[in-house]
Amino acid sequence: MTDREQLITSFLTNTPWRDWSRTPLAGDASNRRYERLHSDDGRAVVLMDAPPDQGEDVAPFVQIAAYLRKQGLSAPEVLAEDHDHGFLMIEDLGDALFTRVMAKNPKQEQSLYEAATDVLITLHNAPMPELEPLGPRLMAELSGLVFEKYRDVIQNDQSPDHLARFTDQFEDILRGTTKGDVVLVQRDYHAENLIWLPEREGIARVGLLDFQAARAGHRAYDLVSMLQDARRDVPAAIEMQMIDRYIAATGVNDSSFRAAYAVLGVQRNLRILGVFARLSCDYGKPQYVDLIPRVWDHFRRGLDHPAMAPLAEFLHQEIQAPTPDVLDRLRG
16 A cells, blocks of 8 residues: 555545545546545545645645635535645536537537636626736746747757747737736636536536636636637637627627737647647656647637737747657657
């Protein structure tokens, strides 16, 4: 028995779930892992194992989950917690991920995206909790990962001058386009982190996962995350309809919001290119390379917006397309 397993056993000892059977659940790109615990009569809960010695912290999940639930949203209820050792027992929202529901019944795609957009509309009308900002400088620096882990690996050279130029110029673009009030942005709001709960009503029908990295940011951020999905193709018509739906419901300025949406799309997709390359090259997870062409398409489309004009030519020159040879190098 590993030390971690002994700690889990100790955590469960004084809980109602100590004798329940345990099965692993699919994890994510972090160091967290999950298990589902079953009772003999069919009840279930989920164990989150987030090792502090690997940089994980369960406190933000607990805090954000409580806030989201207060707004009437379906974040998992936290049933037990051990912050020191990085364990949470949380409500089991089931397996009906949006991706699975849409794969089984494509006719539900429109209504599911409408429900998820309505969650954002509700959330963005709620009082803001105290959160660290996701501001222009930080976003520009996060996107710079594409130079260090994608561009430099492919071209086998270092480009500190190019990275510095990109960061400064992109910060200026972000500062000019993402002004205005801030909202809670979950930062990983997409179909594999959303669970369909049709037995609930209204916005509560959308179960929320993976929101512990939430910050205070621009209204368009989570909408981009959902509609420019790295893991599945969202029809262009649905993307446009959801943007229209959000603008109509919130009354935000149309052109300003669309400009921010485009720029934040570039920001997110550049960072994702770097993250997926890093996951393959540094952590031995080459499966993420298979997602890069879709991310690339999102990125290149965003460059066409006039707001990106000051950097578009530079990025076209510096960030190489994910050809089959490039993808093979990233896998290797």
